[in-house]
Amino acid sequence: MTDSADETHVEWREWGEDAFEAAERAGKPVLLALVTEWSEESHNMDLATYAEPRIAANINDGFIPIRVDADRNPHVRERYNMGGFPSTVFCTPEGEILTGATVLGIDGFREILDSVRRTWDQQGEKAGSLPRPLKEEPPRGKVTARIEEHMIEQLLGTFDDEFGGWGNDVKFPLPRTVEFALVRARDQATRTLDAIQTHLLDTYDGGFYRFSRNRNWGAARCEKLADENAAVVRALAHGYRYTGEESYRESAERGIEFLTTTLWTGDAFAASQGGDEEYFRFEPSERADADAPAVDETVFAGHNGLAIDALLRYYAYTDDETARQYARQARDTVTETLVEDGRVQRYPGADAPQGLLVDQARTLRGLVTSWSVLGEPGPAVEVAEWTLSTLQDEDGSVRDGPTGGAGLLDEPLYPLDTTVELADALLDLAALTGDEQYRAAAYDAVAAFAGAGERMGVEVAHYATVAARLDDFQVIEVGTEAGSDLHRAALRLADHEAVVVPMAQESRDLPADEARLVVDGEKQGVASTPEELEALLIA
Template structure:
């Protein structure tokens, strides 16, 4: 993290085995500071608490301080996050957690430093513990129709009838939950979309704020992250597809404008540019009137190009293009895709998280493999351009899938808790969703089997899941009856374009010239609807296709 905004006397180390070995040799605990560029609290703590000379001297004397950009190192973030950023975590030299907190002022920091020192002096390594995610194995089980039924029940039970959205406290946009509801509880989905575009859309600079602190969607947190904006744009595009509501298209367009202007960057790229990571959430700036903003510097943009973030943006822009014919969205998606493929993907299909021109990030992380695969399957479906989708999927299956079918979040790094595998639900679901698309696109059953394994890993906990993980139920439902619409024409033909607009958003549209068809029997230049491989009917014109899909 850039420290140009403040002066610190803390002698920060880089994350790595060397820092933990130093702690072991010195008999000191580790102070791990997890920061993000978009978090105003991270910058304030950097400029105030860590810049206080006596605090810095205490840290340098009694601890081995390590600072990590949580966006650049998600595997560390998932193991050590204390619930927000900054996260201040105290660890043993073996990497186990002593205690932690989020934002701390000078007085609070002094207190926790003293408390940790006493605990360490009294109990040493025995005071450390593993986070829950590393203590428990994923609760496997059989994937049944009950998963989808339970999630619908959760939608009904937790919907906020007064203000829209789900829950009675902090309101997140929950775009994947909206997508699940669009085909199962559409009124709830549209109420949520209405709230998001009314309260989280920055009507002047474009883009969407992260969440609202209150049940009524007021008091927004103003950070704008590329991956979260992409997810909202995609949900709005799907909302427009189902309802024809122009405000959803217009709000999605404002999100696209933000992504392709404020977050478009060629920093660290030699291939024409891609999407930057985030824009900071300076609330004083975002509370200004438009005329006042014109004369004020906007919050800084983190120009790091993350493979996974770009994967979600590419997917969202192409979904938006499929429904609107917005050529600009298509062009930016293709350019970003080529930049990521040329700079962050090797021939085997392994994805590197980022490269900023000086430092290469970790490679082979499940989140980046899954999200880039999502971009490639969408590119295949919408543009007929698969890229290395199969290679990315196969590398992921060969390297990150375990013998029982679950997926670990990263290759073993060997440092502290990164030596212990973690099996994240959200990321496994993202991967499974993309693998199902790949099954539809290729007809290769191994991708469906891998998706089923990924979902089955958590099926034993399905009855305890809330609406925040409705994406899990979406993928479970797709496993039970995936619709594939094969189109015997080149991509972007009239019939193919109609298929993209008319098919359910959970279906897979497969453009393929008749000359390439070997396993799917149908007349040339016809669209064929299949459910789990079983033929349901065919159509030769957009009108026939609409009749087939609405029968």
């Protein structure tokens, strides 16, 4: 719950079976408010709309109001999000959706309240419906090279030649799209990185704003989220690896500074900082005397998994000890406090959701990168095994969490984005363990959506990345321990979609002082020095 909720006159209830049962007993529809700590609109709607006594009285009298923090409950968010925060959703006591909107002022709220009451009085439960993703099975198909080809066509067809980035409206950084483009359309990738660091980097406090409202990257939305900052840092680090452009390294460093100062709790990375645009428009001298936007200090396992991954990728290219130390501390905090027998808890607290795909996949991502870069796997195998045994169906589709709970949580949801994140991490795990079952599981997960490959746009280029890796799986096995000259060279020289496996001599037929390139299981050559490795990888 946000502090601003205390200033409303609405009698908010917590998400859970009790609230929906109360709606059933009372014969009333549910008003669900999905909010986030970082959304200024969420706070403003509390103060302007929900605090209006007559609006609140109408809600309390005719509805069962439930308030949900969307960051703490992503499984609820994915079923009820109306396209932004706050999301204002009207539901039946069974959880089916009547209608919804995002931000509503007093007049708009009065109108929708009246409309929902009329609909409910006339139709009752029959007026409810399931969101489209809950009504359709994933569009299964065969994973082929055409998926990557189609995505390259999408890059070329939607790139903004004038301002950089993709599309001609709102500009999101799309860091995974940048990474896809780095090895397929590098000019597009670098022009987009240039725009990101010019327009979305907070040059005073560090960190990256969420997106820009205009095609020319102007009018940035100023909230800063840990997971989104981590993704941008990683893309910049990869940009530096391919181009040697010092500004990309410097911008990534500014992102890391934000993560390790403003968002550092002492043990791990906090969730987000609010986007008070008045503050972020101040000059540096004015900011020094102003109160910075509030930080949500919740430690989310998935957010930290992405931050661990990003900092270690940066460390792999730069040997930056600060990045390594913070990544290790966050990793240890997450694994010691939020992981038990492979099941990941979203955040500390007895009521926190457990076993959500977003946290399982992103925690696994941080752990496999830790294994590759530091030689320290942590519970990577346990997290993968719990995820596959609990969330993957027999046909390979992956659910967003254990089924069950209030509202629409009883309905299985198969999300594309987090399925791809899991598959990507499983491919790394297959290389690191030498166990092909993880590659097979990754293929099955990606195949669940392959039937829609021709309909995908650049915003899901990560899907095409993983499809391409399945088709051309590159592994560099290094016989030496992590941190050796040969291992460090492999991390710097490898394509960022390849996997570097340290200490490979322990489980494979590889001399302790050599590195070997393996593509789709076929040995391509060996090297015993960084120079020989560079020649092998370039050949």
